[in-house]
Amino acid sequence: MHRPLSSVRLAEFIDRHQATLACVIATLFLLALHYDYNFTRFHYDSDHYWALATFENLRTERSIRGYFFPALLTPLHYLTTVTGYPLLTYRAGMSLTYGVLLTTLLPAAFRQAFGGRLSVLRRLVPVVLLAILFPGMLLYPLSDLPAVLLAFTALMCALRGLAATGSRKRFIGMLFAAGILMGAAYNTRTIYLFGGVPLGLLTVLTIRGAWAKAPFPRWVGLAAFAAGVLLVSLPQAAINKYTHGVNSLAVQSDIDNKSLFATQLVRGMTLQRYETTLYADALSSHAYYFDPAGAKLFRDTMDGGDLFSLRYYLKVVVLHPLDFLALYSRHVINGLDVRDGLVYTHKPSPLRNRTALFNFLVLALAAWVAVSVRARTVQPGDSGWRAVPASWPISLALVVLPVLAIVPGGIETRFFLPLHMLAYCVIAFHFDAQQLRRDFALHWRILLASLLLAAGTFFAVTLSTMATHRYDWPEPYSHQMAQ
Structure with missing residues (x-):
């Protein structure tokens, strides 16, 4: 039985304009989200970023923030000051920006x-899960x-540039853009320095179905990528010279003459996780969830040298490999355990078990979908599916390496956002109900056993973490951290 012509035309119209429709729906949805939470002021680092979103403030900033993200906020900051409706302008601007970018x-x-x-619908899934x-x-x-x-956009530009086998200008231009975007990602969050490594490698080891010869000289692509990174880093160099008297392209990340990275490593020895809280009964702005085994390791090693x-x-890591393996494993599980996605929580995370359970099920579904992709053979033009390209290992590395680099440090769940975004996208763009039904019919015992084992391990760690928390940094850790 054929569908009515009007239904066919409507389906064709929706398919042709799916990005626009998804953008409109997402923008309205996000605007409703703003009014549902109805916050009227920023807190802590969000307030700091917003204050930096003027040229004068950014020019004299001496903390660990890069310039790029505040610069992105500057137009919206300006609009909120001239429209006469600052809160409405902010909400509409943020909703439109993320509505467009995410869809x-x-x-x-x-x-x-x-x-x-x-x-x-697939375009809207990451928006809803976020x-x-x-x-x-x-x-x-x-x-x-x-x-x-x-970072995702930098990856897309690099892949499209490397696929431009017939146009040298497109090859160079896209890799130059990839460099700008990757440099901007690093300037925005310094941990993305580790994401630039696989992207730079990608420009050298061009992949075209297999590890094949590059369409143009590899040094040209690498030079274009490096030039993009350099260009976006020059304003940071000027800021560093003006505020710190330092000749450097890097974001200055020292705190009290200590490296931010080193500080995070030391914090990570004793902390399983921490969160920023607005909880009325909290004694400070942070809730700390300490690791007893890590605290003992800290005490045993703190007097043997400068951590x-x-x-x-x-x-210390080499001398205690099993202790650190267990410590970092707990960090990973606690990083993936989302309970505080509002960032500035109004109640302690131990009271948010429903959020934690939903988050675990989302991650489990993403893992199942990712495994099922390997069993799917996609032919060109097969119902709109695009096959997974041969470059996926390096693409995956760009997402995973920044997260792995933060694992040894103090963990806040939003630091694991790249992995969560990857999971949401896997569900959104690779979910195949028929394939999953076939998998479940064939392997339901294995799938159920795997789910129960994973859930038992996951929540055994996270619930033990949630058992106790405190709002101060106790001795002897506070003494060493203050050195």
């Missing part, structure tokens, strides 16, 4: 790197989500 740029970048299929699990990323002016989007020295820290 157009993110799907295009993910599909370029990992294949998949697009539709109106709104449920990480609403703070969409509500406040925070750098985490912009950095992820910059803020990378050499001594690595020596």
Whole structure:
């Protein structure tokens, strides 16, 4: 039985304009999200970023923030001062910006790197999951989500440039753009320095179905990528010279003459996780969840050398490999356990078990979908599916390495946002109900046993973490941290 002609035309219209429709729906949805939470002021780092979004403030800033994200906020900051309706302007501007980026740029970048299929509903899935699990990323002016989007876009530009086998200008231009975007991602969140490594490698080891010869000399692509990184770093160099008297392209990340990275490593020895809280009964702005085994390791090693020295820290790691393996494993699980996605929580995370359970099920579904992709053979033009390209391992490395680099440090769940975004996109653009039904019919015992085992391990760690928390940094840790 044939569908009515009007239904066919409507379906064709929706498919042709799916990006526009998804953008409009997402923007309205995010605007409703703003009014549902109805916050009227920023807090802590979001307030700091917003204050930096003027040239004068950014020019004299001496803290660990890069310039790029505040510069992105500057037009919206200006509009909020001239319209006479600052809160409405901010909410509308943020909703429109993320509505556009999450339904157009993110799907295009993910599909370029990992294949998949697009539709109106699929484009909306990451928006909805973010709104449920990480609403703070969409509500406040925070750098985490912009950095992820910059990194994904850099990856897309690099892949499209390397695919431009017939145009040298496109090859150079896209890799130059990839360098700018990756440099911007690093400037926005310094941990994306580690994401630039696989992207730079990608420009050297061009992949075209297999590890094949590059369409143009590899040094040209690498030079274009490096030139883009350099260009976006020059304003940071000027700021560093003006505020610190330092000749450097890097974001200055020292705190009290200690490296931010080293400080995070030392904090990570004793902390399983921490969160920023607005809880009325809290004694400070942070809730700390300490690790008893890590605290004992800290006490046993703190007098043997300077833990803020990378050499001594690595020596301790080598001398206690199993302790650190267990410590870092707990960090990973606690980083993936989203309970505080609003960022500035109003009640302690132990009371948010429903959010934690939903988050675990989302991650489990993403893992199942990712495994099922390997069993799917996609032919060109097969119902809109795009096959996973041969470059996916390096694309995956760009997403995973920044997260792995933060694992040894103090963990806040939003630091794991790249992995969560990857999971949401896997569900959105690779979900195939028929394939999953076949898998479940064939392997339901294995799938159920795997789910129960994973859940038991996951929540055994996270619930033990949630058992106790405190709002101060106790002795002897506070003494060493203050050195």
